[in-house]
Amino acid sequence: MxxxxxxxxxxxxxxxxxxxxxxxxxxxxxxxxxxxxxxxxxxxxxxxxxxxxxxxxxxxxxxxxxxxxxxxxxxxxxxxxxxxxxxxxxxxxxxxRIFAVRTMRSGDEWMLISATIPESRRDLRHQLRRRLQYLGAGAVSAGLWILPGHLDAEVEELLDELGTRTFATLFRTADPRPAMPLAEAAADWWDMDALRAEHERFLTSVSVLELQHPFAAYTRLLDSWRVIPYTDPGLPAELLPADWPGTRSVETFQRLRAELADAALAHARNAVG
Missing domain, CATH: 1.10.10.10 (Winged helix-like DNA-binding domain superfamily/Winged helix DNA-binding domain)
Known part of the structure; x- marks a missing residue:
């Protein structure tokens, strides 16, 4: 995964x-x-x-x-x-990525990615934009993305994998300064409504799990959760709305994982023989 x-x-x-x-x-x-x-x-x-x-x-x-x-x-x-x-x-x-959920704290470093890909490689430009979104990157402007600094290694790996490293310049900063308050800028850089909807979808799916069947419950828990760590960058609390559901979904996932994982694996071992 x-x-x-x-x-x-x-x-x-x-x-x-x-x-x-x-x-x-x-x-x-x-x-x-x-x-x-x-x-x-x-x-x-x-x-x-x-x-x-x-x-x-x-x-x-x-x-x-x-x-x-x-x-x-x-x-x-x-x-x-x-x-x-x-x-x-x-x-x-x-x-x-999925099990070790990381959330930024105030003062953590950000990474900025500036990439200029030739017009003749529009397909590559599309691939890069799509894959950066799956890393949780926000779009500051055309050709400029921002994401948590702890994803440095994954960014380098992605750029090498796509053959786009020669088109990109990477920057690190702990103090991005947009013209507006940073929380307002973050709401423009990321689709916060879509991220909220993903967390709410996950919490709804968890509410109908039949926990007395650990194998099915844990498999469905992971299947419902797996998209979120790729698209939610784990922004620091001061950049999130007060009613942000992400904290609750992370806590819910970790609690249910601890409760169900061992029993689910035991069931799989017995079923396979």
Whole structure:
């Protein structure tokens, strides 16, 4: 659950785009959560069985598994599905982003990215803008983005991956000074209404989880949560509205993860045998 190269990289973009709750999204979440601790292999029947534990009919599960193989997340062998080794670094990066939620504090450094990509490479310009949004970057102006300074390494990796490093200059600052108050500028740089809607969607989805079924509850919890750490930059409290739902959603995710994760993995181990 992160970014990768080649086919895997394209698949991850699809994963971020896919709305939580779809069959393919849920199966990707199952693969990302459980295949590594299960040894990296699983039979198609066992994966379909786990999907049925989420209320997914077998036919739909098999279709989703075909999509995961097409995107390169799973490799097909004789009677076995194997997690693509090329996907493991991508999943590990995703783990760090999804589980280790970072929030800026007052005085933390920001990163500014200035990128001028030739008109002849408009496709590359679009890719860069899209991928920076998935890092939680805000758009200050055309060709200038801002994001938390602790994402420095991810920005460098992204620029290298897209081949755009030669077009970009990076700056670090703890004191951005727009013409308006910083909180007002932040409301222009990020789509705060869309971020609020994501947090409220997540909190609504959590309210209907059946916690007596840890495997299904935890898988759906992760599937609903996974988009937020990629799009919400974790702005410091003074730049957020007083009624911001993000703090509550982070606390809710961490509490339910602690409550459900071990039991969910135990269920997966027993189900796969």
């Amino acid at each position: 992160g970014r990768g190269l080649g086919v895997v990289g394209d698949a991850v973009l699809d994963d971020v785009d896919a709305r939580p709750g779809s069959t393919t999204s849920l199966l990707r979440t199952v693969v990302g959560l459980y295949l590594r601790p299960l040894g990296g292999t699983i039979t198609p029947a066992a994966l379909v069985g786990l999907a049925e534990g989420l209320g997914i009919p077998a036919a739909r599960a098999r279709t989703a598994i075909t999509r995961l193989k097409k995107h390169g997340l799973l490799l097909n062998g004789p009677g076995i599905l194997t997690l693509n080794p090329a996907a493991i670094p991508m999943l590990e990066r995703g783990d760090r």
